[in-house]
Structures are given as C-alpha cells and as structure tokens.
Amino acid sequence: MMSVDEALELMLARARPLEETEQVPLNDALGRVLARAERSPIDVPGFANSSMDGYAIRASDAALDGPVSLRLTQRIAAGEIGAGLSSGEAARIFTGAPLPDGADTVVIQEDCREDGGVVHFRGPAVPGDNVRPRGNDILAGSEILAAGTRLRPQELGLAASVGLARLDVVRRLRVAIFSSGDELVQPGEPLFAGAIYNSNRYTLGGLLSGLGCEIVDLGRVEDTLEATEAALVAAARDADVVVSSGGMSVGEEDHVKRALERTGRLEMWRVAVRPGKPLAYGRIGAADFIGLPGNPVSTLVTFCLFVRPFLLRRHGVASVQPSALRVPAAFAWPHPGRRREYVRARLERSADEITVAIYPKQGSDVLTSTVWADGLVEIREGKTIEPGERVPYYAFSQLLS
Ligand code: AMP
Ligand code: MG
16 A cells, blocks of 8 residues: 555656646636746836825935925826926825826825925935835836746736736646446435435535636446446546546445556555545546545545645646644544544634644544534644644645635
8 A cells, every 4th residue: 555645756746737728818817827937028117106195206305304395386196197396396196106207205195284385394205205116016027927826816916917918828627527336316316225415526526626627527427347447438538637436445346446457557546545545546548547435525635635736737836735734733643543644623713822623523424524624634654642732734725726
C-alpha cells in the first residue's frame, strides 16, 4: 500500500499540463487559469493625481510653520485637466483628479478654510502629501500576472485596470464522472428495498464545477464487468480525465479495478489513507482515470487530497498543495493508526482563542460530519494527540475551491 505522499507524487508526476488555450472576455475569466504571463501596456495611474478631496498647491509656498493663504484659481474634478499652477496659487481638487502642472502636494479639505477666493491653512506642507505619483501601482512593461495564476476577482480587476479586455486562459478540462453501484437511485425517485440515493454524483459534480471543469456525467453504472468496461471506454473517449466512485474494492461486486486493467492500465491502487483506502489511478487511452472509493465521506476526502491537486496541475497551476494552519486541538486522539487520517473538524472560537474540534462520528458513511465540519484535521500515521497540542487543519474554503 502506498503512503499519501507517494500516491500524490505519482499522480502529480503524471499530470501533464494542458497545452490548448482560449481567449475569453474578462467577464468569463473568473476561476480560469492564465495561460501566459500578462504585462501592463500602461502606467497606472497614468498621471499624478490627488488621493483626497482638498487643495493642490506647491509645497514651496507652504514650507514654514505658520498660516498660509493662497489664491484659488481653478477647480479640478476627476476626469478633468487643470491649467498650470503658479507660485501663490491653489486649485480646488477632488479625489482622482490629475494634479495641475506645477503642483506637487494636496492639503486635505478638513485642514483648510475657503474665503472669498482665497484658501487658508497652516503650514508646513510636506511635499508629495496626498498625491499618488504616476505609476504608483503599476509601471508600463511590468509583469502583472504570472502564467498559471488562477483568476480570482482581484486578478480580473487588475487586468481591467491596465485595459486588458480579454485574457488567454487554459481550456477547461473535460472530466467524465460515473457512479458504480446497483443500489444507487436518483433523488426524486422512489427507493426500492435495499437501495440508497446516489449522493456522490452530486458531491463530485459540485467539486468539479468548483475547479472550473467541464463535466460529462454518465450517471450510474451497474455492477457488472461488461457495463463497467463499457463505461470506462466511453468515458475515456469523450474526456481528458475519468473519475468514478464506488466499486473500487476487492469484493465480487467491485469491477472497476478489473475493468481498468482490461481496458487500460492500472498504475496505482490502495493508499494508506483513512477514509479512502481503495483509491486508484491509471490511464485508458489518452485519458487519466481516477477511481474513488464509494463511501460518501471517502469520495469527498480523497477528491480533496488527490483529485484536486491533480486537476489543478493539469490546468497548468504551479502551486497545487493546500497549506495547513496549526491549531490547538480541542480533542484527544489516544489510539495511533496505521493509515494517515483526515478527520472532519471545525474551528471553535472562544473569547481569546481558536481551537479545532472534531465530529464525534468519523465513519466514512457519515456524510453529516462533512456538513458539520469546516475543514479536515490531518493525523499522521502512528500519531496520538493530547488536547491543546497543535494539529494541521485544512479549511474546506481552500480544499473546495
Ligand atoms: P463500494 O465502494 O462500491 O463498495 O461502496 C462502498 C459504500 O459506499 C457502500 O455502502 C455503497 O452503497 C456506498 N456508495 C457507493 N457509491 C455511492 C454513491 N454514488 N452515493 C452514495 N453512496 C454510495
Ligand atoms: Mg459498490
């Protein structure tokens, strides 16, 4: 059985970044991965401007400690261009308006009194105060976004701020999913005796949408070798990556491993992780195959641990590993395990500290634990934990995006 680290290393080594790109308008670029670095064609701001509402002056007119009075010669709002400012003059100016030639400083309006075309305030003024110099944020020619960046709202804003209307992004991965199991029934339909509702289909759909994948949903596949082989072949023909849930163990009703060996190549099977041991990676034709365990918590957890970094890497993202916070445990873990465990956990805030608690039922069938939780605590092989000890905590906000 492979360790979590070995399994992840094997899978990431096989995750070839997609080469096809497409150009999309900014409005469609959220969550996509930038295909190449972007440079700014302009300085931002393109002109020195006021960061406050106030009065633009020459600091040399107000160098001394004491009262200053300057003649008001103009009014400049954002989007307007003023006339040059001479010594002894001031301009009424508003936030974002270009500084007139000759001015180098803005005195904020709260410190000024205007009276009959003259503005009065107290010196000294510090040169450059309340002025945003040209290029303060971005210099023309500089790299503003690196290749492989996942575009969040702030990246879209930055691209817009330099005037880019479209971005080159990596095309979306097509991911085919199917759920293996004769017992699975669609929500909305009646349960027959011994049946359960197919929940993994919806968990997986949500997880893949969150990663910006295009989903080919093949629904449920019955527990026979023939049906499983047919599903694998059809899925691999149509998608870059095939992800299945269930049927991954060694029982007579588990056909996915065998079907993969007959239609493609199994490269990894069984990982020392809990929940989620029966995890597989392989290839069918040009497609990757990832077989997830059927237990609903195992499906979610193994997706977060293995499928997410794999798909991010295939999308060309460089940094794919989540980072853990180290939080004091509000629980004890007295019995060391042989597999690395990912325990459904939640941050608890009291007046002066944050601790992490775990759900009392940690079975891989207890989907309510995942809804109660806001993340996972990692417990390494052979480890026990005392209350108060710091443990690695991975937030779902990071794992699910
Ligand atoms: P398996 O991996 O096929 O042996 O399934 C392990 C457990 O997970 C069994 O209790 C299955 O009924 C359950 N299971 C498998 N697939 C799903 C699914 N798509 N939705 C909900 N439960 C499932
Ligand atoms: Mg099954």
